[in-house]
Amino acid sequence: MRRLVMWDIDYTLLRGGGVAARAWKAAFTEVTGVAWQDTPIFGGRTDLDICAEVFSAHGVTDCTPERFFTRYVEKIHEIKHEFAEQGSLMPGVKEVLTRLGDDPAVVQTLVTGNVPEVAAVKVAAFGLDGSFDAEVGGYGTDDSVRATLVRRSLERARAKYGEEFRPVVVGDTVNDVTAALANGAVAVGVATGTTAAAELIAAGAHTVLPDLADADNAIRALKA
Incomplete structure (x- = not known):
């Protein structure tokens, strides 16, 4: 076997040198219009799980994970060169x-x-x-x-x-x-x-x- x-x-x-976390925060603010306030623990968790916590902590009820992830992935592609530079x-x-x-x-x-x-x-x-x-x-x-x-x-x-x-x-x-x-x-x-x-x-x-x-x-x- x-x-x-x-x-x-x-x-x-x-x-990753913090690159993904920066993209996450920027995408969240752009999509929701809510200023970033609280950073959750990311280690060992799924992005769906983290997304639910972030939405709840910031009082966001009018955004879906799918909509957020679309912008998050776009932000990652914009700064993807930074992974090799900072990670x-x-x-x-x-x-x-x-x-x-x-x-x-x-x-x-x-x-x-x-x-x-x-x-x-x-x-x-x-x-x-x-x-x-x-x-x-x-x-x-x-x-x-x-x-x-x-x-x-x-x-x-x-x-x-x-x-x-x-x-x-x-x-x-x-x-x-x-x-x-x-x-x-x-x-x-x-x-x-x-x-x-x-x-x-x-x-x-x-x-x-x-x-x-x-x-x-x-x-x-x-x-x-």
Whole structure:
């Protein structure tokens, strides 16, 4: 049985340098006419979930997530060059992705809280877009609950390839770990975000890595 390795993006593969947050705030004000007041916690959450919180916190009742996301994606494309300028790749990412990509027993995709268009811009900014089968990913417009994104990705992979997969989720937050476990997936935590390794272990991660710099160790964990 092949492995479907589902990668989180932010603080797992790369740091975006705050570019997406700036685009989010600008798009929100443009679309709603309401001045930005309160920044929610973004880590490990879906864009649908964050959008609902932001609308509620700002008293917005006359705007839909779809309308907001349209402008948000436009803003991202306007400033997409800033990701490479202000962001950075996490250690070891390119080597791990390349080595897994050379393995016919592995399919790599993205399971991320980002909307699909923003996910694509982020990974392309660092030359990673060729590493993933984005068609079978799970994205922040699929559902507000992170675990559903993992399930949707599995469903898409089964439908496209006509086979069952051993799912592996890689992420830096407790939400990534719990979403993996809810779907019977192997949960590999990387302590490259704001969540400590001990918290990832306590959440039930099967393996927790400090980062991906030791490619041999990372690949062993992903293929365990």
